[in-house]
Amino acid sequence: MTAFSILDLCPIIDGSNAGEAIAATRAMAKAAEDAGFTRFWLAEHHGMEGIASAATSLVIAEAGHATRTIRIGSGGVMLPNHAPLVIAEQFGTLEAMFPGRVDLGLGRAPGTDMNTARALRRNLETGANSFPDDIIELQTYLGDRQEDQRLIAVPGMGAKVPIWLLGSSLYSAHLAAALGLPYAFASHFAPDLIEEALYIYRSSFHPSAQLDKPYVIAAAMGVMADTDEEAAYHFTSVQQNFVNMRRNARGKMPKPLETMDGYWNEMEKISVEHTLRYAVVGGPETAKQKMTRFIDMTAADEIILSMHIYSLEARLKSVELFGKMRETLPAR
Template identity: 60%
Template sequence: MIPFSVLDLAPVNDGESVTQSFENSRQLAINAENNGYHRIWLAEHHGMSAVASAATSVVIGHIGACTQKIRIGAGGIMLPNHSPLVIAEQFGTLAALFPDRVDLGLGRAPGTDMATARALKRNLNANVDQYPEDIRELQRYLGDRQADQQIVAVPGVGSKVPLWLLGSSLYSARLAAQMGLPYSFASHFAPDHLLEAIQLYRHYFQPSEHLEKPYVMAGVMAVVAETDEEARYLLTSVQQQFVNLRRGANKPFPRPVDDMQHIWSPMEKASVEHTLAYALVGSVDTVRMKLQSFINTTQADELIVSIPVHRLDARLKALELLTKTGMMNVM
C-alpha cells in the first residue's frame, strides 16, 4: 500500500463553463481529502479549451481554501514560462496561507503551443543549461535569507516550499537525481520511458538537504466504475480528447460516446491506445489487478492519478472506487 494523490487538470467539460470547472475542482478536492488522498495538484496549461488551470497558483489557492489537511500544489509549473522570483512569491504566498501543505512541481515544457508560448514572453532561445540554474535560483529565493542577498522574495523567503521535478523523458530524471529532489514521471500520457527514467533516477540519485533517498511518484489515468463496460464508456471522453489534440482541434472536454469507431482512424486508435498503455480502466476488481502489476513493476513510492471523466458525479465515484482496491495507504 502506497499513498495515492490526485492530478486535477480542471477540465472544462463540453456544455459547461469555466466557472463550473472550478466548482467541480472544489468538489473533487473535498472528496479527495475525505477519501484519504495525500495531495491534489493542478497543472499549468495555456490556451486549451479543455483546461482551466492556466493561472495555476490562483486555482491552488481556491483548492486550499476549501480543504483542511490534504497537500496542495502544482504538477506542475512550467518554469521556463516565468521568472523564478515571481514563482517564489506566488508559492511563498500559498505557503503562508496554507502552512506545511504546499508542494511545487516543476516542468520545462511550455505547456502550450509555440505561438502562445511567445505570447507568454518566455525566453524561447534559452539553452538547456538555463533550466537547472532557474531551479537553483528558485531554491535560493525559497530558502533562508543570506547575509549578502540583494533580491528577496516576500513572501517566499524562508518558506522552503518542497520542490519536485516532473518529466516525461530521461532529462528530468537525471536532473532530479543530480539535485537530490523527488521525481514524478508523467506515465499517464508518456508511457515510453517510464521504467528507464525511474531506473536512471534511482541509480544516479545524490542525497541532498532536501531528500535523503530517491522518491518516485508515477502518474496514471484511472477510470473506475461499477462495471468494466461502464468504465470503457467513460474512457471515450479522454480518447476523443487525445484524437482532438492530434488533429489540432482545440475543444472542451468531450462527452462520452457509445462507439469510437466513427470518430478515430485505425492509426489514431493505435496511437491513443499506446498513450493510455498504463491507464487503469474497469471495475474495482479489474483495476486492482492492474494496480498491483503497475506498482510491482515500477516500485513507485506514490501514485498520482488523473481521472478524465466527463460527468462530475462519475468522476467522484471513480475517485471513491479507486480507494476500494485496497492498494491505497489512506492519509
C-alpha cells in the first residue's frame, strides 16, 4: 500500500501570528500520526510572512514532542544556506531527542527571495556549486567516526539520520541516483518534469550504504472535505497564494473565497491551474479518483501531501479523510 505523509509549511494565516501557526503544526502532526501517516515534514523558508518554519529544526522538535511514533523531519533543509557541520549537529540533536524517527531532506534552492538568500549565504554561487560535496561532508559527520577523523559533530556522530534528496529538476534526479539516496520530487508546485525526473532517477540509481533500490516520494497539494464544493472552497487559499506569488505580493495565508472569479485574470488562472494540476482536491470519491491517477502515473512509493488550508479545523478534517482514503486504495 502506498504510504502517505505530510509536508507542513507551518502557515501563518491572515489575522494570526507565528505562535498560533506553530501550535497548529503540533496539532497537525498529532492528527497525521493518528491517521496512520508515515512521516511529517517541515520546510525551510525565510522572509515570508505566511510561513513560520524558518528555524526548521526547532519546529520539527515541536512536532516530535506532540507525537510518539510518526517520523519527523525536513522537506527540506536548504543545505547551501548552512554549514554541513551545523546541520549535522541540529539533526544529531533531533535524533538524540526522538531516536529512530528523524529524516533529513535536503534541497539546494534558497527557499526565499534573492536579497534574503544573500543575507543567508553571503556567496550564492559557492553554495549552489558545492551542494554535492556538502552532502558527502554531512554524511561523514552523521556516520561512524573514522580512525583519522578529527572534525566531529556532537550530537551527530553515529546518528546515521537518513538523508533524502529533494528537487524539482533533472539535476536533482541525477544526483539522487548517483548518491544512492531516496528522492522526493516537488510536483506540488513544479509538475512539468516529474515523469522524466523519476525515469532518470530509477534508471540511473546506484545502490548505497543507505539504500539498496530506488525510493520515490511524489508531492501533491491536498484538500479533502465532505463535498467537492467544500474542498474547492478551501482550495482557493492555495490558489490565491500562487496568484499572489506571481504578482510578487506575498503575505499571510488568505481566507478562502466563494469563487476565484474576479480575483485572478485569465492568464493567471491558466498559469496557476497548470502549476497545481496534480492537486488532489475534492470529496471522498473525487479525491480518491485523482489520487489513484497520480499514484498510477508516478508509481511512487510514497505520496507527501501539502494541506495549505486556512481553517485549522478543515485542515485536521482533511488529514483524517486522507487517512481513511488511503485504507481503501488498492495495494501496489
